[in-house]
Amino acid sequence: MTIFRTAEAVSPKHPDKICDQISDAILDAHLRQDPDARVAIDVAGGHGVVFVTGEVTSKAKDIDVAGIVARLAGKVEVIEHIAAQSTEIAQGVDTGGAGDQGIMVGYATNETPELLPLEFVLARRLNKKLYERWPYDGKTQVTIKDGKVFSVVASFQHATQPELAAAVGKWLDAEELAIVEGPIELHINPAGDWEVGGFDADAGLTGRKLVVDNYGPRIPIGGGAFSGKDPSKVDRSGAYMARYIAVEYLKSRNAQEVYVYLAYAIGHDQPLEATVIIDGVREEIKGYDLSPRGIITALDLKQPKYEALARDGHF
Numbered sequence: 001m002t003i004f005r006t007a008e009a010v011s012p013k014h015p016d017k018i019c020d021q022i023s024d025a026i027l028d029a030h031l032r033q034d035p036d037a038r039v040a041i042d043v044a045g046g047h048g049v050v051f052v053t054g055e056v057t058s059k060a061k062d063i064d065v066a067g068i069v070a071r072l073a074g075k076v077e078v079i080e081h082i083a084a085q086s087t088e089i090a091q092g093v094d095t096g097g098a099g100d101q102g103i104m105v106g107y108a109t110n111e112t113p114e115l116l117p118l119e120f121v122l123a124r125r126l127n128k129k130l131y132e133r134w135p136y137d138g139k140t141q142v143t144i145k146d147g148k149v150f151s152v153v154a155s156f157q158h159a160t161q162p163e164l165a166a167a168v169g170k171w172l173d174a175e176e177l178a179i180v181e182g183p184i185e186l187h188i189n190p191a192g193d194w195e196v197g198g199f200d201a202d203a204g205l206t207g208r209k210l211v212v213d214n215y216g217p218r219i220p221i222g223g224g225a226f227s228g229k230d231p232s233k234v235d236r237s238g239a240y241m242a243r244y245i246a247v248e249y250l251k252s253r254n255a256q257e258v259y260v261y262l263a264y265a266i267g268h269d270q271p272l273e274a275t276v277i278i279d280g281v282r283e284e285i286k287g288y289d290l291s292p293r294g295i296i297t298a299l300d301l302k303q304p305k306y307e308a309l310a311r312d313g314h315f
Contacts, residue, residue, distance in 0.1 A: 007216030015204025023228030046203030092267025106242025106260035120216035137197030157197035
C-alpha cells in the first residue's frame with residue numbers, strides 16, 4: 001500500500017509565529033525577574049496594530065511590552081490589556097495543582113536523528129535553510145511517498161521563483177534525509193512572487209500553529225497552545241514532559257515509535273491518565289514525578305528560554 005505523508009513549517013516572520021514569539025518574549029521578561037511568575041499572554045496582530053492581552057501575576061517590574069513588540073514586529077500600534085490571574089484559578093495552582101485541565105501527547109520515532117517524523121523534519125530543515133537566505137515571511141511543505149520525497153512546496157517573501165527553485169534543488173541534493181528517486185513535484189511561490197508579507201499582508205494569533213509546534217499532522221495533539229504560558233500550565237509543561245518520556249522509552253526499549261498520553265484536571269497535581277504506547281503495546285507510565293512541580297523541576301522550566309522555542313521549534 002502506498003503511503004503519503006505531508007507536513008509543513010513556517011518561518012519566524014510568519015504572522016502567527018511573530019505572535020508566538022511576542023507572547024513568549026513577554027513570558028521570558030517576567031521569568032528573568034520572577035521565576036514564579038504566572039503568565040498567560042495572547043497576542044493578535046496585523047496591519048499595523050498588535051493587541052496584547054491575557055493574565056499576569058508577577059513580582060516583575062517595568063516590563064517593556066511595547067519594546068518587545070517593536071523588536072519582533074517593527075513599528076506598529078500596541079494595544080495592551082493585561083489583568084491579574086483569577087484568584088479562583090490561582091487557589092488550585094498555589095497548592096501545586098495543574099493550572100487547567102488538558103490532554104498532552106508526546107511522541108518519538110527512530111526514523112530521524114531528531115526522533116521526529118521524517119516529513120516534519122524535512123519541512124522544518126528546508127524552512128530554516130531558506131530563511132537563512134530570505135529572513136522574511138515564508139512557508140514550506142514536504143510530501144513523502146513511501147519514505148521518499150514526492151513533492152515540495154516553498155513560498156518565501158522577496159524570493160523570485162528561479163532563485164527559490166534553485167535553493168530548494170540545492171537543498172535536496174545536500175539533505176541526507178531527503179531520498180529522491182526521479183523527478184519530484186516542485187511548487188515554488190505557486191501563487192506568484194510576492195513582496196508584501198508578515199503583518200502587512202495577514203493577521204496573526206498566538207497558538208494558531210499548533211501542529212507545526214508539535215509533530216506535524218501524522219501525530220495527534222492534545223490541543224493546547226504552548227506560547228505565552230508559564231510552566232504551571234500543563235498545556236506547555238505536560239507536553240514537554242510527554243515528549244521527554246517518549247524519548248526515554250524509545251531509547252531504553254530500542255523501540256521504533258512511542259506515544260505518550262497525559263491528562264490533567266485543574267487544581268489536581270497528579271495526572272488522570274499516564275499511558276505510554278511502545279510499538280503498539282500500551283503500558284502505564286511509572287517512575288516519573290508527573291505533578292506540575294515535579295515536571296518543572298525535572299525539566300528546569302522556570303528559565304527564560306521560551307522565545308527561542310517559539311521561533312525554532314519546541315522539540
